[in-house]
Amino acid sequence: MTSLSVRQAGSARQAAHAGGRIPGAGPGRWAVLAALVVLAVVMLFPFVIVTLNAVKTPAEYSSNGPLSLPHGIYLDGIIEFWNRVDFGRKLLNSLLISGAVAVLAVALSVLNAYAIGIGRVRGRLWILVLFLVANTLPQEALAYPLYYLSKEVGLYDSRLAVILIFTVVQGAFGTYLLSAVLGDFPKEIIEAAAMDGASRWRVLWRIVVPISSPTLSVLMIFFFIWTWNEFFLPLIFLISNDNQTVPVALGVLQGDKMMDATMSSASALLGIVPAVAFFLIFQRTLTRGVTVGAIK
Amino acid sequence: MAVQAPATRPATAGTPEPVQRFRMGAGYWVYLIPSAVLFLAVVIVPFLMNIGISFTRWSGVGTPKWTGLDNYKRLLGDQTFWASFQHNVALIVAMAILPTMLGLVLAAALFDYIGKKFGARTASALRAAYYLPQVLPVAVAGVVWGWMLHPSYGALNEVLKAVGLGSLAQNWLGDPDIALASVMGIMVWFQLGYPVVIFMAGLQRVDPALYEAAELDGASWWQRFWHVTVPQIRPEIFVVLLTCTIAALKVFGPIFVLTRGGPGKATIVPSYFSYQNFFEKSNVGYGSAIATVLAIIIVIVTFLFLRVQERKS
Numbered sequence: 001m002t003s004l005s006v007r008q009a010g011s012a013r014q015a016a017h018a019g020g021r022i023p024g025a026g027p028g029r030w031a032v033l034a035a036l037v038v039l040a041v042v043m044l045f046p047f048v049i050v051t052l053n054a055v056k057t058p059a060e061y062s063s064n065g066p067l068s069l070p071h072g073i074y075l076d077g078i079i080e081f082w083n084r085v086d087f088g089r090k091l092l093n094s095l096l097i098s099g100a101v102a103v104l105a106v107a108l109s110v111l112n113a114y115a116i117g118i119g120r121v122r123g124r125l126w127i128l129v130l131f132l133v134a135n136t137l138p139q140e141a142l143a144y145p146l147y148y149l150s151k152e153v154g155l156y157d158s159r160l161a162v163i164l165i166f167t168v169v170q171g172a173f174g175t176y177l178l179s180a181v182l183g184d185f186p187k188e189i190i191e192a193a194a195m196d197g198a199s200r201w202r203v204l205w206r207i208v209v210p211i212s213s214p215t216l217s218v219l220m221i222f223f224f225i226w227t228w229n230e231f232f233l234p235l236i237f238l239i240s241n242d243n244q245t246v247p248v249a250l251g252v253l254q255g256d257k258m259m260d261a262t263m264s265s266a267s268a269l270l271g272i273v274p275a276v277a278f279f280l281i282f283q284r285t286l287t288r289g290v291t292v293g294a295i296k
Numbered sequence: 297m298a299v300q301a302p303a304t305r306p307a308t309a310g311t312p313e314p315v316q317r318f319r320m321g322a323g324y325w326v327y328l329i330p331s332a333v334l335f336l337a338v339v340i341v342p343f344l345m346n347i348g349i350s351f352t353r354w355s356g357v358g359t360p361k362w363t364g365l366d367n368y369k370r371l372l373g374d375q376t377f378w379a380s381f382q383h384n385v386a387l388i389v390a391m392a393i394l395p396t397m398l399g400l401v402l403a404a405a406l407f408d409y410i411g412k413k414f415g416a417r418t419a420s421a422l423r424a425a426y427y428l429p430q431v432l433p434v435a436v437a438g439v440v441w442g443w444m445l446h447p448s449y450g451a452l453n454e455v456l457k458a459v460g461l462g463s464l465a466q467n468w469l470g471d472p473d474i475a476l477a478s479v480m481g482i483m484v485w486f487q488l489g490y491p492v493v494i495f496m497a498g499l500q501r502v503d504p505a506l507y508e509a510a511e512l513d514g515a516s517w518w519q520r521f522w523h524v525t526v527p528q529i530r531p532e533i534f535v536v537l538l539t540c541t542i543a544a545l546k547v548f549g550p551i552f553v554l555t556r557g558g559p560g561k562a563t564i565v566p567s568y569f570s571y572q573n574f575f576e577k578s579n580v581g582y583g584s585a586i587a588t589v590l591a592i593i594i595v596i597v598t599f600l601f602l603r604v605q606e607r608k609s
Contacts, residue, residue, distance in 0.1 A: 029413050036402070036410060040425035043485065046440050047428065049451045066451040067458055108334070111327040119324025127328070134339045136598050138546045140567045141591040144349065144574050144584060145342035148356070168338040171331065200323065229433035231549040232567070236575070251435035251553045254442050261449035268443050271436030279431040 047272060053265040054078055061262050077266040085249055086241065087270055093238075094228055094245040094274075097159050097166070102224040104167040106216055109174025114204050116175070117182030118190065128179060131172040139169075139232050147236055162237050166230065170223040181215050182208065221282045228278070246271060343591075350584035356574075360581065367585035377586065380566045383476060387547055387565065390480035391487050392540035396533060398484075399491025402426065404525045406492070407499045408507065409517065423496060427489030434486065438553030441482045445469050469555055472562040479554060479563050486550075487543075491536045498532035499525065530608060538601040545594050566590045 049066060054077060056070045081087070112131075116124045146165060147156065155161040185208065193203050209216065234248045244252075250271045253259060259267065350367055352360035371377045411419040429437060444451050445468040453465035468478040506528070510520045526533070548567040551557060557564035557572070566586055573583030 029409070032405065032409060033414060033418075036405065036422050039402075040422050043425050043429060043488070046444055046485075050440055050443065053451075061449075066449065066454050108331055112331050115324040115327040119327070121324050121328070130335075133595060134335070136542060136594055137339070137343065138567060138587065138590050138594055140546070140548075140570045140587040141346050141584075142339065142342040143571075143587070144356075144580055145345035146338070147574075148345075149337075149342065164334065165338050168331075168334045172335075172339075175331070204327075225431075229435075231433065231435040231552070232571075235552070247433040247435040247549075250439050251549065254439050254553045261443075261446070264439075264443045264446070268436065268440045271439055272432060275431045275433060275436065276428070279428075 050265045050268045050272065053262055054269040056262055058260055058262050066261070077262045078269065081263050081266045081270065085253065085267075087246075087249070089242060090244055090246045090249045091274065093159060093243060094247075097162055097234075097245060098224045098227040100163045101166040101170060101227040102220045104163070105170035105174055105223045106220045108167060108171035109178045109219065110204070110209060110216065112171070112175040113178035113182045114208060116179040118185055118208065124179070128176060131175045135169070135172040135176065143233065143236055146233075150237065157237065157239050157243060159238070159243055162234055165233060165237075166223075166227050170226060174219050174223070177219065178212075178215065181212060185212070225278055225282070228275070246274065346584045346591075347588055349581055350588045352581045354580045355578040356580045363581070367582050368589075370582065371585055371589065376561050376564060376569060377566075379561050380564045380569045380586075383563060383565050384545055384547075386476055386480055387483060387544040388541050390483040391544035391547070392537055394484050395487040395491050395540060396536055398488060399495055399536070400526065400533070401521070402488075402492050403495030403499060404521050407496050408520070408525070419496075423489075423492055426492045429486050430489040430493075432486070434549040435553050437482070437486050438550045441485075442469070442554055445478060470559055472559045475555055475559060475562045479550060482550065482554070483544075483547075487540060490540070494532050494536055495529055498529035502528040531605075534601065534605045534608075538598065538605075541597060541601075542594055545590065545597065 052070055053061060053066050055073045055075065056077075057074045058077070060068070060071060060074075112127075115121050116127060121127075146161075150156040150158075150161045155164075189207060189211070190203055193207055198206065228245075229247065230245075231247050231251060234245050235251065238244045238248055241249075250267055253267060254264075349360060351362060351364055353363050353366070354360035406419040406422055410422065432440070447453075447467040447470055450468070452468065453462075456462055456465050466474055469475050502524070506524050507520060510524050515523065546567055547565055548571065551563055551565050551568045552571075555563045557568045567590065570583040570586040570590070573579040573586065577583075
């Protein structure tokens with residue numbers, strides 16, 4: 001009886017593989033695909049429409065509206081916006097801040113995780129809880145004192161203040177994640193190195209960091225992009241034009257009366273392009289990293 | 297350091313002696329010092345200061361005046377404060393609940409249906425399309441939609457006219473009756489890709505035999521969805537709900553860029569309300585009280601989620 005049903009199951013499985021005998025196999029599957037494709041088009045529509053209108057002349061826009069295809073590639077709107085807000089400078093600020101935070105926050109996370117995950121210092125659970133709470137705290141509950149204190153020490157409206165703050169914020173998350181990763185680090189390797197007379201500092205830089213570099217690079221990319229995307233604290237801290245990041249510059253200009261339709265879409269496009277570029281550059285590492293984040 | 301090394305060997309070979317373990321662990325404290333200093337300056341001191349300021353009346357200059365619980369009493373009677381938390385609940389629906397539900401169906405459809413019938417490439421192309429809004433800085437997403445929904449030149453109204461639904465055209469962000477709904481719609485668009493990607497990753501570790509067994513038992517697609525997919529990726533569902541709920545409670549960028557809390561108070565949220573009190577109205581004490589309440593709510597929500605998650609697993 002049992003063997004019979006097993007055999008039936010086996011042949012049914014084969015049939016399912018050979019003929020695709022999964023329910024709803026007929027024309028229904030095209031309907032499902034069509035629905036999912038329509039949704040994809042809806043999701044991508046804003047990207048397409050912004051790009052189309054960023055390369056139109058204002059005259060073309062006012063006569064044909066936002067849905068028409070552009071007659072040619074007209075870049076003057078983008079160039080004019082770029083020059084007016086000194087966009088190159090904003091890009092540089094964003095790159096500098098995000099890059100510095102990515103490196104420093106990973107360094108901080110590694111030091112903490114080395115003590116917690118490998119050194120197993122006393123009270124490590126409480127330290128982790130503290131970092132976790134810090135990571136969930138809303139920045140609103142730190143913003144005013146940070147604003148006040150940074151003015152007191154002369155760091156207000158400086159990129160350094162933003163770098164320091166986000167190094168701590170991202171480092172808190174990195175510590176939480178890396179401590180778990182380093183907690184599983186093979187002990188034998190560390191002990192072997194220690195027997196060979198390597199100091200702890202050497203073990204960290206010559207063994208732990210190189211071996212966990214795939215995880216560290218994922219973290220670094222994440223910190224870079226998260227910092228790039230930040231808005232609230234940079235908005236408060238970077239008030240002068242020379243220090244602003246890309247999201248702050250674009251966010252503040254939104255709804256500005258000087259901005260006409262094509263220039264607004266040009267500004268949106270300039271915000272989209274670096275973000276999509278990072279996504280494409282880092283895509284492989286990122287999809288791996290999203291999974292790492294999910295497991296945490 | 298080198299002197300210590302031989303001592304490690306017997307400790308791991310046999311049972312570790314507590315004294316040696318302690319001595320081994322003690323030196324690692326040094327590595328926590330840089331963090332401790334920065335953490336104190338950037339998180340602990342400011343947070344305690346924020347709580348302290350919330351018990352005072354202070355304009356940001358001069359000496360704060362101690363007023364005890366006055367700010368909190370005032371909060372309880374403040375319509376704007378309650379409205380801001382109601383809008384938070386609406387944004388939890390838009391940023392956590394709807395994306396999770398839609399994301400589950402989409403991830404299962406892509407993984408279990410499209411992937412099998414049309415190939416993995418089709419599935420991952422669709423996944424990338426859903427994920428693309430997620431790569432934008434949320435403020436830039438706000439700029440994009442501020443443009444799409446602009447009352448005079450916005451593309452959405454033009455699309456509606458083009459398909460003969462011109463009567464549905466609205467001043468999407470300027471009409472107090474629909475501004476919140478518009479923001480919610482934008483946030484669904486923005487968030488959707490995150491659960492889709494996480495859930496699809498989670499589905500990869502589900503044993504295919506479970507699906508085959510369910511198929512053989514004649515389970516429909518929906519039955520498999522409910523009885524195989526959802527229970528199997530419960531940890532991912534928890535993570536997504538938790539992170540998205542916290543993000544919704546903290547939301548600031550889209551509100552600042554799209555509506556500045558308006559029209560009137562139609563889309564005000566606690567973070568923007570506290571920002572206004574800090575930097576526009578110079579009610580720093582009151583703003584700190586709002587921020588403190590928000591922080592407490594977020595910590596409570598986090599703990600509740602983690603408790604429920606522990607119990608389930």
